[in-house]
């Protein structure tokens with residue numbers, strides 16, 4: 497006999513199992529179960545919540561697609577501005593950036609090297625471990641509240657592994673394969689096609705119908721933790737590791753470089769690997785790893801002085817085509 501209490505208990509078990517499978521599949525890229533197994537458990541949960549609506553909780557995976565069509569997006573003020581990055585286009589300019597930092601900072605410090613994903617900057621707010629708000633960068637100070645659309649992205653955890661209250665930022669992007677398949681579908685339907693994965697991701701996040709966003713296979717890489725030192729975290733490389741432990745999808749290609757020679761090697765490695773990555777990158781980002789150095793060097797109104805983007809030459813089109821050739 498199914499009572500509300502036994503339904504509540506069974507729903508909790510199902511949510512825990514579905515969340516673990518979802519984390520493996522969408523955050524760790526390591527599927528552990530067949531889709532049909534996941535779908536069966538998911539449908540059982542949908543059935544229980546339909547029969548006993550009072551057992552529904554905000555972080556149930558069934559709550560990701562609200563299915564509502566929004567009338568628009570509210571504006572919101574970022575607690576701290578979402579900065580951009582200064583960019584350079586040669587290793588000589590990169591050396592100048594490094595030398596400028598060493599004019600202010602006397603002792604040695606490491607850099608954290610990260611890929612620069614070609615997507616949209618987003619900000620995610622969590623209260624006691626629960627996802628409560630998500631927004632676009634906008635002009636860096638005022639963004640748009642796109643919480644309902646971001647909830648549909650399986651790589652964004654609805655509940656963290658610890659009940660922390662934090663704000664994180666990262667890139668929302670559309671993988672190359674999803675981009676090619678979306679354009680093929682749109683072409684077949686006589687619709688306009690997107691010029692590149694970044695535009696496709698932007699168009700998908702601007703959808704007022706969250707069910708459409710849910711079908712666009714968007715993903716994220718998180719790269720920024722607000723006020724890390726208040727959490728006892730002292731380096732960018734540590735912040736990335738901690739955010740991964742909390743359940744965020746962090747790009748695994750980032751690396752600490754102790755010398756500019758190591759930075760050069762990282763750049764050469766990813767200029768090569770670029771066409772084989774399942775997502776578009778438009779360069780790499782160099783960040784002073786210790787937050788103490790970041791704090792001393794500070795930021796301008798628009799960009800940090802302790803980070804720089806090294807941009808690759810744009811060879812987008814052939815990248816997508818060559819990459820597809822590679823996968824066929």
Ligand SMILES: CC(C)(CNC(=O)c1ccc(Oc2ccccc2)cc1)c1ccc2c(N)nc(N)nc2n1
Pocket residue numbers: 576577578579580581610611612613665667719720781795800803
């Ligand atoms: C470094 C930062 C600009 C994020 N940082 C911030 O947005 C930021 C925001 C307020 C900060 O502190 C302030 C406090 C008060 C006033 C102003 C700034 C510091 C950093 C950035 C931007 C884009 C990135 C990208 N595409 N890929 C990777 N891999 N990393 C990236 N990192």
